[in-house]
Amino acid sequence: MDDHKNSNEVSRRQFVAFSGAVGAATLLAGAGAIGSAAAAAGPVHGEPSAGSCPTPPPGAGQSPCPPAQLQSVCGSPTDNDPLWNDVQYCTHGTPPPPPQTRPNCLKKSPDYVVLHGKPETRHNYLLAPSCRITGIECPFLVTSGAANYWNDAWENARSGGSVPVQYPNIGLGINSQHARRFNQLHIHMAGVRPGTQRRLQELDTMGRIATQPAQWGAVPYQASISGPQGSGDRTYRLLRLPNLGQNLFMLLYRYVVMPAGLDMANQTLIVVPKMTAAGFAGTFYVLNSDNSLHDGTSTCDYLLVYG
Incomplete structure (x- = not known):
């Protein structure tokens, strides 16, 4: 709903090149080693280099x-x-250029802001980083920096x-580079159809459903889920x-994208907390798809409910 086709494609080679700097062996060795290699590739914490993304206001902490x-x-x-203009208004008070209007900043933190999605409903919000990060194709997302x-989105939603x-049911989702409208990373915080919850x-x-990240890309753990009436299965x-304590972007890259030779820019990610009559069941379903799958999709919009 907030997203449409974007013709601005980023070469997969750029993502792989940065991942190479991180080191393929290091990536497989674990998140801590990845963070160390990423730090060697450039400044992450502390004073930013000239032209890097701005820091939060004084006293607000340091956002990676x-x-x-x-x-x-x-x-x-x-x-x-x-x-991105909206994020800068929420974090620094920089008015967006006309004719863009000032957004309603629903939540601000050193790491992110929460804004209304479109249409504005009580089940359509966006969480966007306070750093400049275009989207899922940014290789920095697969590092420990x-x-x-995702956990921030859940704690708010x-x-x-x-x-x-x-x-009744909550869903979090991010679209691929080619299926989004805005080029600032944003996680949709929205509803999920009851049928999606039942199917999962x-x-x-x-x-x-795979219970270990290393199984995630295996064929037995691929299944079809119906979207809105008339939209078919995906x-x-x-x-x-x-829990959402692990870096979902890193898990996706490490266990799905890299082994299959896919492109991170084409991926969609969706998180559906398991709900019962008693409420949240303490488990999260994590869904991924792209157009390399039969009846796959690169957008989360088939499952999330905005309006």
């Missing part, structure tokens, strides 16, 4: 940002993307959160996690 040399892939702070935006999603629990009971890779 991609190093300056990744601006060609992850975006420049001087870009004129409308959502990146903030855990859940019942009792700062910006709770008013819907059925698949879980059938043993069709195929997703399915993973179950007990």
Whole structure:
């Protein structure tokens, strides 16, 4: 709903090149080693290099940002993307250029801001980094230097959160580079259809959902899920996690994208908390898809409910 086709393609070679700097062996060795290699590739914490993304206001803490040399892939702070303009208004008070109007900043933190999605409903919000990060194709996201935006989105969207999603079932999602409207990373905090929740629990009971990240890309853990009436079924890779403490971007790259020779820019990610009559069941379903799958998709919009 907030997204449409974007013709601005980033070469897969740029992502792989940065990952090469991180080191393929290091990537497989674990997140801590990845963070060390990423730090060697450029400044992440502390004072930013000239032209790197701005720091939060004094006293607000330090938000991790991609190093300056990744601006060609992850975006420049001087870009004129409308959502990035909104983020800068929320974090620094910089008015967006006309005719863009000032947004309603629902939540601000050193790492992110929460804004209304379109249409504005009580189950349609966006979480966007306070750093300049264009989207899922930014290789900085697969390092340990990146903030855990997925867990942040859940902590805001859940019942009792700062910006709770008013819907029986909650879904979090991010679109691929080619299926989004805005070129500032944003996680949709929205509703999920009851049928999607039921289908995921059925698949879980059938043993069709991977319980270990290393299984995520395997064919037995791919299944179809129906979208809105008339939109047909789409195929997703399915993973179950007990929490969102791990870097989902890193897991996706490490266990799905890299082994299959895919492109991160083409991926969509969706998180659906398992819900029962008693409320949140303490488990998260993590869905991934792209157009390399039969009936796959690069957008989360088939499953999320905005309006």
